Amino acid sequence: DSGVTQTPKHLITATGQRVTLRCSPRSGDLSVYWYQQSLDQGLQFLIQYYNGEERAKGNILERFSAQQFPDLHSELNLSSLELGDSALYFCASSVSGEGFTQHFGDGTRLSIL
């Protein structure tokens, strides 16, 4: 058990819809990261927050947004969903930023029908 909790584990929805993925980091970790794993793109970094502030952005689509709340949990919002958004979405957390071990949650498997 990594200590990182992601909910829900599975999500099935339709094109055009909006979903919210939730992540609770390990106790004491200030940084939260979101990654997307798809068959064609592999594992890719989306966005990072540190203590409530956005720190780094990857190839995150404009339809996607995230935030980190004062209690340090994070949410990833995906809107106007397309078939190509079907993927496994991971959240990771670390004590601080670069140079520290990132611990991954079990992921949310998103299927768009």
Next chain:
Amino acid sequence: GIQVEQSPPDLILQEGANSTLRCNFSDSVNNLQWFHQNPWGQLINLFYIPSGTKQNGRLSATTVATERYSLLYISSSQTTDSGVYFCAVHSAGGTSYGKLTFGQGTILTVHP
């Protein structure tokens, strides 16, 4: 950005065999992690090893930072070792604070 290449892409073993997986990276790193993704999709953190050598049971890893590569050794492989092994790095000179860049993975299949 930093490039990460893993080899071999696929590996098939008989139970009890040993194997070595390689990860080459194109820039200096201050974070390198090895992961095992099991058939259920979980990413299991095996090692945090930006330099040096570590061992954990039948698994060990070595990173030679000056030559920009890392090796993961699996000894006496078991069927439960099957899955995908990923190397992920953070570039020391990068601007993406904390971001990990993943290799494409090595698919390991261990037959009984």
